[in-house]
Amino acid sequence: MAHVLVIGGSRGIGLEAVRQALEAGHRVRVLARTARRIPVRHPNLETMAGDALDPVTLRRALDGVDAVILALGIAAGPGMVLRPVTLFSRATRLLLPAMREAGVPRLICVTGFGAGDSRDRGGCLHRLAFAVFLKRAYDDKDIQEQLIRDSDREWVIARPGILTDGRRTGRYRVMVEPETWRLGTISRADVADFLVRQIDQDRYIGTTPALAG
Template sequence: MFVLVMGASRGLGLEVVKAALAQGHSVRAFARGASGIKLTHDRLEKFPGDALALQDVRRALVGVDGVVQVLGVSNRDLFGPIDLFSRATAVLVPLMISQGVRRLVAVTGFGAGDSAPAIGPFQRLPFRMLFGRAYDDKTRQERLIVASGLDWTIWRPGVLINGSISGKAKILMAPAQWRNGVVSRGDVAANVVSHLTDVAMIGQKPVIIRF
């Protein structure tokens, strides 16, 4: 596939870029700091742009087969109003529809949407205090994706840590299985990319953890 990775300059987004290239895909790496990505490859295009800017997103979608949306906010932004996830998705989805790009993969997190009740009672209060604003907006993001009619998958990783691919990550599909845990960015990226063309994942919201 020719994949547009949004949020590609660091963290999990950069790991998705690396995994996609390693698995044979071509990548358009979209981020405000895309030109600073310290990675070169003949199947990599660095595309500076703002996920909230309609013209940037429209140009970035030209010619791609699918989108992996991996957005994040800094720790210092967690205690103020957060609407990046839903606003960026509200820009992206209509443009994908109008340009005929069907495949959308988004990475939100365990605790967003209907996975929130699976957070344990002892984790719930600190989780809400630290991440409540962000995850409320991730929930709004998920609602926009589910209502889009696109061929979507929403991945919900547990607590992200630095680390390479271990091959030991667990994909929890059924709500009864959902639980929190730790997982490396490398494992999440590898699984997100390996299921890009998996039609069985369309319309699914898997939780991914290692332990």
């Protein structure tokens, strides 16, 4: 079993990934500003409260781990629309060289349907939502994805569609080829299921699959 660092594991997809990685028998370390507040207790769980944009904290968090699940998120609100978003790219610029220095080979990252070359695949309503609400965040996710693509790590970038709070089903589509990409809904629990499976599987290394239920 692996020792996994989850960055952004205090809520949403990241918290689901923490739960499922522990269930799968992995040792888990969580790095998040509110890591000590997460509602999970387990002998194989270590929480580390800190900022993913702090290089010293990152180096400590990466010590002894085998893989990283990067599940950063930002709160929805006016700031996401009105101000530039740089969290995703800034964190990734720091993380990749830190992983190399620490000898951590694998990065499993979640962005979203509409990032990178999936931007125009969601239809008219999806494009309108991007133009009004999501463009700044996804412009930064585009940079993040390119940084990961250009790196020398073993990477997988998951692009889930519209997220729900449904249960984990294990029944979802993993669409690797661009001609198969379709926007759909998927539970955060099922996204986490995919992320955790990539800890010790190689099938999707170097790909950017879209996920939908």
